[in-house]
Each structure stands twice: as structure tokens, then as C-alpha cells.
Amino acid sequence: MKVLVPVKRVIDFNIKPRVKADGTGVETAGVKMSMNPFDEIAVEEAVRLKExxxxxxxxxxxxxxxxxxxxLRTALAMGADRAILVLTDVAxxxxGVAKTLKALVAKESPDLVILGKQAIDDDMNATGQMLAGLLAWPQGTFASKLDIADGRATVTREVDGGLETVSLALPAIVTADLRLNEPRYASLPNIMKARKKPMETLAPADLGVDVTPRLTVVSVAEPPARKAGIKVDSAADLVARLRKEAKVI
Amino acid sequence: MTVLVLLDHEAGAIRQASRSAVTAALTLGDVHALVTGDASVAAAAAKIPGVAQVLHATDAGSAHDLAEPLAALIAALAGDYSHVVAASGATAKNVLPRAAALLDVQPIPDVVSILDADSFVRPIYAGSALATVKSSDAKKVLTVRAAHFDPAPAEGGNAAVRDVTAPEAPVLSEFVSIERSKSERPELDSARIVVSGGRGMQNEENFKLLNPLADRLGAAIGASRAAVDAGFVPNDYQVGQTGKIVAPELYIAVGISGAIQHLAGMKDSKVIVAINKDPEAPIFQVADYGLVADLFEALPQIEAALDSAE
Amino acid sequence: MTEHARETMEFDVVIVGGGPAGLAAAIRLRQLSPDATVCLIEKGSEIGAHILSGAVIEPRALEELLPDWRERGAPLNTPVTEEAMLYLTESRGYAVPMLDRVMPHMRNHGNYIVSLGDVCRWLAAQAEELGVEIYPGFAGAEILEEDGRVVGVATGDMGVGRDGQPGANYAPGMELRARYTLFAEGCRGSLTKRLMAMYNLRKGVDPQTYGLGIKELWEIPKDRHRPGLVQHSFGWPLDDRTYGGAWMYHFGENLVSYGFVVGLDYPNTWLSPFDEMQRLKLHPSFRAYFEGGRRIAYGARALSEGGLQSVPRLTFPGGALVGDAAGFLNVPKIKGTHTAMKSGMLAAEAVAEAMESGKAEPASYTRRVRQSWLWQELRGVRNIRPAFARFGMKGGALYSGIDAMLLRGRAPWTLHHRHADNETLESATVSAPIAYPKPDGKITFDRLSSVFLSATNHEEDQPVHLKVRNPDLWKTVNWDVFRAPESRYCPAAVYEAVDTDTAPRLQINAQNCVHCKTCDIKDPAQNIDWVTPEGAGGPNYPGGM
Structure with a gap:
């Protein structure tokens, strides 16, 4: 069984993104970039399936x-066998990602695609679902557990208020949530070995895909700063206000 | 313009967040509601003021909100609508992007403000920035953050209900089971209420004093990095920069000074309460309600007030 | 620690540290010996992540290393066009006249204001192009020694829990074995410190003295930005017994590098370098530049100030010390990049020669250093920093003027460093308390919001990397005598004295550590040992820093 794992390069999760002074976006020049953390979990799950x-x-x-x-080298160091870069300067x-991946699925014929549930830059949480839709494959999103047996994937999903389990006919799409696993380190020996693993580079045009964005970013701004509210006199006053004013309890 | 709103339900009632989505959708045009579940759900949807028509999905796949049939149904219905809207939540996030792909549309998730029919504001980088985006798609598929739109009332409307079914398609996925979270603590990152403790809790033993309050409120328990560093609670309690980012409806910070690292993890909460004996603590600069008090005295008083009748 | 087999890889040369010295050494090695295998490791999550400097750099060494640096797009984009040295009183600033003659070492004509982090990122790209293997995110944790010879280093284990036990994602360190190992860890390197003890490298030289540099990167309104401006100050807010001053450089797209250095031989236990740095921004000579601006990054790093008198033996069987790990900073010039790079290049030349001859010790490095402009330069300024220690700030300034104008650096005497920095602190009862203003949240800030801007992170579940050798000593020495000076000199709020009313104890917030090494230097009883945490931990300084 072949597993395809898409990974995204994003601003490292330790870095607090800084909105550019001209409001055109978030500063990325000289900013540390890493693999999207949810994608690390996806890679880990795929590598565990191989192990x-x-x-x-x-x-x-x-x-x-x-x-x-x-x-991609990080993914290879974690245990992926080979890598494909679809090179483009367009965000x-x-x-567009789902369309590109659909074309790659046609080329590679995987039985399973595992993706991170969302990228921590645009926070879209959409690619896996969209790829599943385009391929007319079943989807198991926000997975906290994955079992493969008898041509089916059993996926435990994190839903509002609990855990749902679905059974999917392969080929299928799975998106990884935080609790699926704890990814391994890309160790130094494995990083060294990863330098020798194959990496192929393609252009979107090679795959016949149009990735022109549908959304225009008009502006990017810092969220408004929170303002101090009021000081309450007593615990009873606090509870009364939470009930009547804020209506949150 | 007419907008199709996918409503989410729980135990026969429409979720409050979905009623917020109705409010958001009404700013775009007339609202038709799509619901799954049994007839009582459809009846509940029909009572929401502003809903002009209820579409009730009655096929088996839709009964469990499985993404494959439900997305196909939305795509089949979408021809009549300018926008498809739902409240951000696990169901909508599972289904709507798939439907958008079938419609060749780029979805717009987590909208916090609707500027016009094409332009929306949404958070990116976990709320570190707000992006205003304009869609060139003919049809828009979006989810909205419930906290930013007042919920429509649950009662007062009287819409007609029409049954719909998903198009015939091979069955790709099957519902196996659902395990509802038990009465134990909700998960920190999805809880409606979070009670967090800081260094002011003094030690591991005292930190447990937050349990009775959290029990009464059905809240998750979090902690500041200082409390984690001091060993009061394990790492996975940590809210803030390197810990979890939470945005509950109510966040109660107890004995937390409010270092920026912590604020980064909870500043998007709808209502913030701070209890601290130091009136100068930075946490008060972001708190909606501040109580300057010794937390060991305040905690039992709050519990008592909660126990008393409204 | 449990025994896990470590994997091994062999190289001709292993370099520990991806700053200017290590990268220059790597480049020079591949230029001289294109077939030599060269591996460079860096504890920061990427090259540049732990680089902190002003920085005005002199391109002399770069010119020698890569003469076509302009064509290769080196990020030296803002030439110095304007400079001033101010003596500050509390309310006024006086420009030092005839700066060129009184402080000739300060002349910055032909120099560039840069982000040293960006320069290192660029140097790393040049090195990789030449075939150097660079591995950021891995700390040199252990020296490998066989038969009295250094044979490489081992990287630290990953995934060890706070209790010291391997966790679920444990990955053992790796042995990087090499014919020659160059230590380019920067000031007060943790392995360098061990090497000095192993090979007695400090025998017969003065103790090293240090400074702590704290830096902020600002973006300021365009109408106040004067690209090419270099402004230094001394005097207020420091007293005459405390060496230090501020810098402010305007460069790039509306960027300002602001920072403050204080000599770590300061005596007053109540002194807080961080708060001095903050309040100095409020001085009329600085304040206007920051108004309406926003602070975008923060960091701190110790630097060596001992100069020539404190340079240790440079070589040992199997390797050498380069850059500020050896202490090649030119203090009066406030520059160490060109000297660091030069020392790296000279060490590379010595190693290339030793590889040919098969000698264990690249001993010609010492001779090469002594015959180079690097030595000339450090020799010329050798008396200036010790004069400040001996005669105070005003006396030191006077001495340095005389040294420059009359003696022209050729004084027949050499002033020595008489104390290590940990010996100079005076007790809490003797020291005069200092009242620092509260941060205003616009121009001045507190420690934690500052550390936030260093993007510092350490994996939470790992052993504390700041080892207090004897925990009992903290109460009797640090608290009883000095009232927890670490809570003030640490620029990252790592050290906190808690429960001070009842039973004072030291709380170590190791996750905040920006790897400046000040605690390792200044702790009065030398009771704190800074060791490398899990690789990739520490600050993540952004481009522009």
C-alpha cells in the first residue's frame, strides 16, 4: 500500500507572526520556517504504517x-521514502492544492493520503476534505486514531463533544488531529541519510493544473487590542454579572 | 439573494452557534436552513425567526452527518443559492470544504465579519492577524465564528419544511459509533469555559482548589506557564505561547499575573475574568471583569454564589 | 542515562557553531582542501537563530574570504554615513569632539550596518554551495577524546524527559568524529569551557572578562529614520565604576538596532543591565527615535572583553578554538565579526596544513594569528578596556584618549585584568540600591514581554539545562549576601527568587533562556553551569536581528 503525505512549509509555530507595517501581509523574510505541525503528525502516522x-x-x-x-527533507528524515516538490511562487x-494533489494521485495511485487537518498559517482546515471531494473518495477528518485492515480504514474523529468512529473504503483521505500521535524527531543520522533519498521537482503546469487563487487578500491587520473592563466589588457581584450581563453562565 | 445555512443540532435542538450563523446569513440575504436529524430538528429549525424555508435531509447517510452524502446534497442544492453558510464547528468543517470542492469554490472559514457579499474578515495565524479577503467565486462557501454574531432567537418563526435527499452515490463511508464525552472535564482546547490557575495557586495541593469551581461550571482546567514550571500541574495544562491557544466563551484566570506569553494563548476568549490580589497585575488590562481579592477567599465565595439561586 | 547505541559519522573536520567564525573556517577549508569533508553543527534551530550583534562590521576579513561578496549578494546594504559618540548626563548628551583622533578605533568609514544573523544565513549558503554540510538544530554536547586527542563531538540526546529518563520519542545523540574539530561556540562556549580545563588552555593568561549585550530591533517612522547613522553613548545611567554604554544603528527598511552593553565586572549587586537598557531609551538623545515606533525583536548575549591578555592557548591535539570562543573581540572598536572570521580562516589554513602533514595539533594556527593583522589590531588596543576597570569610566576614557593620541597603541606596558567577573560583586548591604522606572509599555518594557519577542522556546519536558552545582549555596551566598543578583542580571527572567518573605528559594524558568551565558559567568560562587539544552531550543532571532 502506498501512502501520500502532503506537507506545507509555514512560519515556525514558536514565532509570533508580525503584520507588515503596510498591511499587505505577514512578514516572512528572514523568519524561521518549519513543517506545519499537523503535517508532522501526518508524516509520523504514515511512517508508523510502514513500520x-x-x-x-x-x-x-x-x-x-x-x-x-x-x-520535504525533514519528512524524508522522519522516514518518508521519496519526495515530490511542485514548484511555484504563487501562494x-x-x-489549488487539492487540484494539484488530485493530479499527483492520478500519477502515483496511492491507497491512502494522510494530511494535517490544517495549516497553522492560513488556518483553512480544508485541503483534505476538498481533495476527497475532487477524488470522490471517503474522508476521515480530524483523526485521533487510525486502523487499516481488510481494505478499510477505521478512523476515530474528534468531533464537538466526543469521538466519532467511521469506517472508510480504501482508497481514502485522512486528516490528522493533534492527538493522533507524537511525531518523532528528525534525528541527525536520519537527516544525513535523507540527503540521499530521491526528490523530484515538478511544475503545476506539468500536472495540467491551474492554481490561480480565488481569494484576494485585501489587507492584513493586527487584531484590535483588548480593553480593560471593570473591577467588580465581590464574588457575588462577579457571578451576578456573568449571569445577567455577559450571559456566559 | 438567498443563502443556504447548514444548521447543526444536538439532542433534538439547534445549537446556539448555528443560530448565530443564521444572524450572519441574514446580513447577506434571505435564509433557507438545511438540517439533518429527525422531524423534531426540522421543526426546531422552522421556529427560528428569519428562516424562510427548512430543507430536511432524510436519507440514511445524512442521519449521521457523514461528509460524503451531505456534501453531495449541499452541492446539489447550491444552484439556488448565492452563499452556503454554517457555524464553525466539527460538522461544518468536515462537510463544507468538500461541498466547496464539488462546486469548484475556495471556501472561506471562520469569518468574524461580513463586509459585503464578496468580502469577509477572518483570523489567520491562530488569531495573530486578521485578513480581509475578497472572493472572485460566483458562489461563496463560508463558516462563521459564532462568538462574533448574536444568536437568532430559538422561537418565533414559522417556516415551511421540505424534505430533501442526497443524490444516489456509492456508499464510501459508514458510521460506526459515537462516544460522547462523559461528565468528566472537557478538553482544554474545545471547552466552553476554562478555569486557569497561575503561580498564585502557590503549590500543587492548592491548585486542586480550582476543581470545585470547574465542576460547577463544567469547565476545563488550564494553567499558566509559571504554574507548569513550578510543577503544580503537567505540561498539557499550559495555556499560552508554547502551550495551547484557547478561545472559550468564558475564561477565568485565577492567580495569574498575565505575562504576555499567557495572554497570547487566551486573549481571543469572549469574556475574561481575572482574580488576583495584585491590582497592578497585567491580566486586569485584558479582563472584562476583574476581582482584586485573595483567591483563597474568593474561590469559595464564587462557588457559594453559583450555588445560590439566580 | 540509559545506554543506547549512538550512530557515528566520520569527517575530516567538524565545526561546532554556525556564527561568523565557524562559517568562515568552513568556507576557507573547502577553498583550500576541496576534497575535505566538513561538517558544521549549530545549536540554534537554524543558522542565525542564536546570532546577536549590533552590528557594524568591518568587511576586511570578508574581503579576504570571498572577494566577490558584492556580486554574491552579501547582505551588507547600509554603509555607515554618520557617527557620533555621546557622553550622557541624566538630561543631556555631549558629543565627543574630534572622534577620529580621540577614538580612532571607532572610525567607521567603509563599514556597514548589518543584521549579523542575515550575514550568517548568507555565509551558510556560500558554505553549502562549497560543499560544507550544515546541520542546525543540533548542539555539541560532549567532547570525544581518545588518547589525549580530541576526536570529535557528540550531539545531545533528544527526547529526554525532565526526570532524565528517555521519553517515547527519544533519539540518542550522534558521534561526529573528525580528524580536527574547531570550536566556534562564541563567548563562553560550554564545550570550550571544558576544553580549557582538559588541556589547561588558560595557563599563564589573564582571566577572561566579559560584557553583556542586550539588544532590541525596532521599526520606526520613516521621517525619523536616518539610514547609515551610528550613535554610541557612555556615561549615564551607569556610574563611574561600571563599564558600558549604548548603541543605536539605523539601517535597512526603517529598522533601528538599539542595544546596551555592560561590563560584567560591575560591582553593584542591585544593578540590572536589562533595566539600565530600558531606561536609557528615555534619554533625550535617544527617545525621539523610538516614539511612534514598534519593537519587533529582543535578545541578549555575553561577549568577551578581555582582549589579547585573555586569549588562551588556541590549539590542542585534534583541534582549535576560533572566534569569540577564544576571545578575539576588539572591545574599544566594539567589533568582533571581522576578527572572528579572520581567526576562523587562519585556523582553517592551519588545519589544511596539518591534514597534509598528519600532525595531531594544528599548531601553526597560533603563529598565523600572531603574524596577522588580527594580532596587530588587538595589540594596539590591549590597554584600553583594563584602563576602564582600573581608573573608572572617566579615567579610562582619558587614558584611552592618551593611549590613542600620544602612545598610538604602542605603550611599553600592558595593563592586566586582575579579577574574574564573578569576583567583583559587592554585597547587598554595601551596594547602593537603584530605583528603576516602571515600564511604560511603549518605549520601555518588562522582561517577559521582551523574552516573548526573542521567540524563545525549549521543549518543556527536558532536564533543566542550568545546573546549580550546590543548591544549598544559593541561600547562603546568592541570597544572604547578594540578594539574588541572578534575578537582575539575567535578561530573560530565568531566575526568580520566590517566597522571599518566608523561605527564600530559587525558581529557574529554564524555558525563557536566551543562551546569553551571563549566569555561567557572573554567578558569585561559580555555582551555575550552563549546558546545552536539547538542540533547536533557545531564541529564534528573526531576519534583521
């Missing part, structure tokens, strides 16, 4: 600028 003998090959894919190679939206 269990369920998957035979793990292929990592990224769509983005040349430096996304570094992100591709989930719809």
Missing part, C-alpha cells in the same frame, strides 16, 4: 517555493 508493514511506500509532497525542499489556496 507496521501495512504501508510499503511513503511519498511526501509539497507545493511551494524552492525552500520547501527543506520541509496556492486549498482548492
Amino acid at each position: 507496521k508493514g501495512i504501508a510499503t511506500e511513503v511519498v511526501a509532497v509539497s507545493i511551494g517555493v524552492q525552500q520547501a525542499q527543506d520541509t 496556492v489556496e486549498p482548492l
Whole structure:
């Protein structure tokens, strides 16, 4: 069974993004970039499937600028077998990403695509679902547990107020939530070995995909600062206000 | 323009967040509501003022809100609508992007402000920035953050109900089971109310004094980094920069000074309450309600006030 | 620690540290020996993540290393066009006249205002192009020694829990074995410190003295930005017994590098370098530049101030010390990048020669240093910093003027450093308390909101990397005598004295650590040992820093 894992290069989760003074976006020049944390979980899950003998090959894919190679190298160091970079300078939206991945699925014929549930830059939480829609494959989103057996994937999903389990016919799409696993480190020996693993570079045009964005970013602004409210006199006053004024309890 | 709103339900009632989505949708045009579940859900939807028509999905797949049939149904219905809207939540996030893909539309999630039919404001980078985006798609698919729109009333309307079914398609996924969270603490990152403690709790033993308050409110328990560093609670309680980012409806900070690292993790909460004996603590600069008091005296008083009749 | 097999990789040369010295050494090595395998490790999450400097740099060494640096797009974009040295009183600033003659080492004609982090990122790209293997995110944690010879380093284990036990994602460190190992850890390197003890490298030289530099990066309104402006100050708010001053450089797109250095031989236990740095911004000579601006990054780093008298033996069997790990900073010039790079290049030349001859110790490095402009330069300024320690700020300034104008750096005597910095602190009862203003949240800030802007992170579940050797000593020495000076000199709020009314104890917030190393230097009883935390931990200084 072949597993495809798309990974995205994003501003490292430790960095507080800074809105550019001219309001055109968030500063990325000289900012540390890393693999999207949810994608690390997806890679880890795919590698574990391989270690269990369920998957035979793990292929990592990224769509983005040349430096996304570094992100793919991390995936290779974590245990992916080979990598594909779809090189583009356009900031591709989930719809464009899903179309690109659909074309790659046609080329690679994986039985399973595992994605992070969302990227921590645009917070869209859409690519996996959209890819599933385009492929007419079943989807198991926000997975906290994944079992593969008898041509089906059993996925435990984190839903509002509980955990839902669904059974999907393969091929299928799974998106990873935080509790699916704790990703391993890309260790130094594995990073060294990853330098020798194959990496292929393609252009969106090679795949016949149009990735023109549908959304225009008009402006990006800092959220308004929160203002201090009032001081209450007593615990009873506080509870009364939470009940009557704020209506949150 | 007419807008299709996907309503989410729980135990036969329409979720409050979905009624906020109705309010948001009404700023765009007339509202038709799509519901799953049994007839009582459809009846509840029909009572929401502003809902002009209720579409009730009655097929088996839709009964469990499975993404595959429900997205196909939305895509099939969407021809009549300018926008498809739902409240941000697990169901909508599962279904709407799939429907958008079927419609060749880029969805717009987590909208906090609707500027016009094409332009929306949404948070990016976990709320560190707000992006204003304009869609060139003919049809818009969006989810809205419930906290930013007042919920429409639950009663007062009287819309007609029409049954709809998802188009015939191979069955790709099956519902197996659902395990509702038990009465134990909700998860920190999805709880409606969070009670957090800081260094002011003094030690591991005292930190447990937050339990009775959290029990009464059905709240999750969090902690500041200082409290985690001091060993009062494990790492996974931590709210803030390197811990979890939470945005509950009510956040109660007890004995937390309000270092910026902590504020970064909870400043998007709808209502913030701070209890601290230091009136100069930075937490008061972001709190809607501040109580300057010794927390060991204040906690039992709050519990008593909660226990007393309204 | 439980025994796990460590993997091993062999190289001709391993370099510990991806700053200007290490990167220059790596580049020079591949230029001289294109077939040599060169591996460079860096504890920061990426090259540049832990680089903190002003920085005005002199391109002399870069010119020698990569003469076509302009064509290669080196980020040296803002030439110095305007400079001033101010002596501050509390309310006024007086420009030092005839700066060129009184402080010739301060002349910045032909120099550039840069982000040293960005320069290092660029140097790393040049090195990789030449075939150097660079691995950021891995700390040199252990020196490998066999038969009296250094044979490489081991990186630290990853995924060890706070209790010291391997966790679920434990990954053992790796042995990077090399014929020659260059230590380019910067000031007060943790492995360098061990090497000095192992090979007695400090025998016969003065103790090293240090400074602590604290820096902020600002974006200011365009109408106040004067690209190319270099402004330094001394005097207020420090007293005459305390060495230090501020810098402000205007560069790039409306960026201002502001910072403050204080000599770590300061005596007053109540002194807080961080708060001095904050309040100095309110001085009329600085304040106007910050109004309406926004602070975008923060960081701190110790630097070596001992100069020539404190440079240790540079080589040992199997390797050498380069850059500020050896203490090659030119203090009066307030520059160490060109000297660091030069020392790296000279060490590379010595190593290339030793590889040919098969000698264990690249001993010609010392001779090369002594014959180079690097040595000339440090020799010329050797008496200036010790004069400040001996004669105070005003006397030191006078001495340095005389040294420059009359002696021209050729004084027949050498002033020595008489104390290590941990020996100079005076007790809490003797020291005069200092009242610092409260931060205003616009121009001045508190420690925690500052650390926030350093994007510092450490994996929470790991052993504390600040080792207090004898915990009992803290109460009797640090608290009883000095009233917890670490809570003031630490610029990252790592150290807090808590429960001071009842049973005072030291709380260590190791996650905040920006790797400045000041605690390792200044702790009065030398009771704090700074060791490398899990790789990739620490600050993440952004581009522009």
C-alpha cells in the first residue's frame, strides 16, 4: 500500500507572526520556517504504517517555493521514502492544492493520503476534505486514531463533544488531529541519510493544473487590542454579572 | 439573494452557534436552513425567526452527518443559492470544504465579519492577524465564528419544511459509533469555559482548589506557564505561547499575573475574568471583569454564589 | 542515562557553531582542501537563530574570504554615513569632539550596518554551495577524546524527559568524529569551557572578562529614520565604576538596532543591565527615535572583553578554538565579526596544513594569528578596556584618549585584568540600591514581554539545562549576601527568587533562556553551569536581528 503525505512549509509555530507595517501581509523574510505541525503528525502516522508493514511506500509532497525542499527533507528524515516538490511562487489556496494533489494521485495511485487537518498559517482546515471531494473518495477528518485492515480504514474523529468512529473504503483521505500521535524527531543520522533519498521537482503546469487563487487578500491587520473592563466589588457581584450581563453562565 | 445555512443540532435542538450563523446569513440575504436529524430538528429549525424555508435531509447517510452524502446534497442544492453558510464547528468543517470542492469554490472559514457579499474578515495565524479577503467565486462557501454574531432567537418563526435527499452515490463511508464525552472535564482546547490557575495557586495541593469551581461550571482546567514550571500541574495544562491557544466563551484566570506569553494563548476568549490580589497585575488590562481579592477567599465565595439561586 | 547505541559519522573536520567564525573556517577549508569533508553543527534551530550583534562590521576579513561578496549578494546594504559618540548626563548628551583622533578605533568609514544573523544565513549558503554540510538544530554536547586527542563531538540526546529518563520519542545523540574539530561556540562556549580545563588552555593568561549585550530591533517612522547613522553613548545611567554604554544603528527598511552593553565586572549587586537598557531609551538623545515606533525583536548575549591578555592557548591535539570562543573581540572598536572570521580562516589554513602533514595539533594556527593583522589590531588596543576597570569610566576614557593620541597603541606596558567577573560583586548591604522606572509599555518594557519577542522556546519536558552545582549555596551566598543578583542580571527572567518573605528559594524558568551565558559567568560562587539544552531550543532571532 502506498501512502501520500502532503506537507506545507509555514512560519515556525514558536514565532509570533508580525503584520507588515503596510498591511499587505505577514512578514516572512528572514523568519524561521518549519513543517506545519499537523503535517508532522501526518508524516509520523504514515511512517508508523510502514513500520507496521501495512504501508510499503511513503511519498511526501509539497507545493511551494524552492525552500520547501527543506520541509520535504525533514519528512524524508522522519522516514518518508521519496519526495515530490511542485514548484511555484504563487501562494496556492486549498482548492489549488487539492487540484494539484488530485493530479499527483492520478500519477502515483496511492491507497491512502494522510494530511494535517490544517495549516497553522492560513488556518483553512480544508485541503483534505476538498481533495476527497475532487477524488470522490471517503474522508476521515480530524483523526485521533487510525486502523487499516481488510481494505478499510477505521478512523476515530474528534468531533464537538466526543469521538466519532467511521469506517472508510480504501482508497481514502485522512486528516490528522493533534492527538493522533507524537511525531518523532528528525534525528541527525536520519537527516544525513535523507540527503540521499530521491526528490523530484515538478511544475503545476506539468500536472495540467491551474492554481490561480480565488481569494484576494485585501489587507492584513493586527487584531484590535483588548480593553480593560471593570473591577467588580465581590464574588457575588462577579457571578451576578456573568449571569445577567455577559450571559456566559 | 438567498443563502443556504447548514444548521447543526444536538439532542433534538439547534445549537446556539448555528443560530448565530443564521444572524450572519441574514446580513447577506434571505435564509433557507438545511438540517439533518429527525422531524423534531426540522421543526426546531422552522421556529427560528428569519428562516424562510427548512430543507430536511432524510436519507440514511445524512442521519449521521457523514461528509460524503451531505456534501453531495449541499452541492446539489447550491444552484439556488448565492452563499452556503454554517457555524464553525466539527460538522461544518468536515462537510463544507468538500461541498466547496464539488462546486469548484475556495471556501472561506471562520469569518468574524461580513463586509459585503464578496468580502469577509477572518483570523489567520491562530488569531495573530486578521485578513480581509475578497472572493472572485460566483458562489461563496463560508463558516462563521459564532462568538462574533448574536444568536437568532430559538422561537418565533414559522417556516415551511421540505424534505430533501442526497443524490444516489456509492456508499464510501459508514458510521460506526459515537462516544460522547462523559461528565468528566472537557478538553482544554474545545471547552466552553476554562478555569486557569497561575503561580498564585502557590503549590500543587492548592491548585486542586480550582476543581470545585470547574465542576460547577463544567469547565476545563488550564494553567499558566509559571504554574507548569513550578510543577503544580503537567505540561498539557499550559495555556499560552508554547502551550495551547484557547478561545472559550468564558475564561477565568485565577492567580495569574498575565505575562504576555499567557495572554497570547487566551486573549481571543469572549469574556475574561481575572482574580488576583495584585491590582497592578497585567491580566486586569485584558479582563472584562476583574476581582482584586485573595483567591483563597474568593474561590469559595464564587462557588457559594453559583450555588445560590439566580 | 540509559545506554543506547549512538550512530557515528566520520569527517575530516567538524565545526561546532554556525556564527561568523565557524562559517568562515568552513568556507576557507573547502577553498583550500576541496576534497575535505566538513561538517558544521549549530545549536540554534537554524543558522542565525542564536546570532546577536549590533552590528557594524568591518568587511576586511570578508574581503579576504570571498572577494566577490558584492556580486554574491552579501547582505551588507547600509554603509555607515554618520557617527557620533555621546557622553550622557541624566538630561543631556555631549558629543565627543574630534572622534577620529580621540577614538580612532571607532572610525567607521567603509563599514556597514548589518543584521549579523542575515550575514550568517548568507555565509551558510556560500558554505553549502562549497560543499560544507550544515546541520542546525543540533548542539555539541560532549567532547570525544581518545588518547589525549580530541576526536570529535557528540550531539545531545533528544527526547529526554525532565526526570532524565528517555521519553517515547527519544533519539540518542550522534558521534561526529573528525580528524580536527574547531570550536566556534562564541563567548563562553560550554564545550570550550571544558576544553580549557582538559588541556589547561588558560595557563599563564589573564582571566577572561566579559560584557553583556542586550539588544532590541525596532521599526520606526520613516521621517525619523536616518539610514547609515551610528550613535554610541557612555556615561549615564551607569556610574563611574561600571563599564558600558549604548548603541543605536539605523539601517535597512526603517529598522533601528538599539542595544546596551555592560561590563560584567560591575560591582553593584542591585544593578540590572536589562533595566539600565530600558531606561536609557528615555534619554533625550535617544527617545525621539523610538516614539511612534514598534519593537519587533529582543535578545541578549555575553561577549568577551578581555582582549589579547585573555586569549588562551588556541590549539590542542585534534583541534582549535576560533572566534569569540577564544576571545578575539576588539572591545574599544566594539567589533568582533571581522576578527572572528579572520581567526576562523587562519585556523582553517592551519588545519589544511596539518591534514597534509598528519600532525595531531594544528599548531601553526597560533603563529598565523600572531603574524596577522588580527594580532596587530588587538595589540594596539590591549590597554584600553583594563584602563576602564582600573581608573573608572572617566579615567579610562582619558587614558584611552592618551593611549590613542600620544602612545598610538604602542605603550611599553600592558595593563592586566586582575579579577574574574564573578569576583567583583559587592554585597547587598554595601551596594547602593537603584530605583528603576516602571515600564511604560511603549518605549520601555518588562522582561517577559521582551523574552516573548526573542521567540524563545525549549521543549518543556527536558532536564533543566542550568545546573546549580550546590543548591544549598544559593541561600547562603546568592541570597544572604547578594540578594539574588541572578534575578537582575539575567535578561530573560530565568531566575526568580520566590517566597522571599518566608523561605527564600530559587525558581529557574529554564524555558525563557536566551543562551546569553551571563549566569555561567557572573554567578558569585561559580555555582551555575550552563549546558546545552536539547538542540533547536533557545531564541529564534528573526531576519534583521
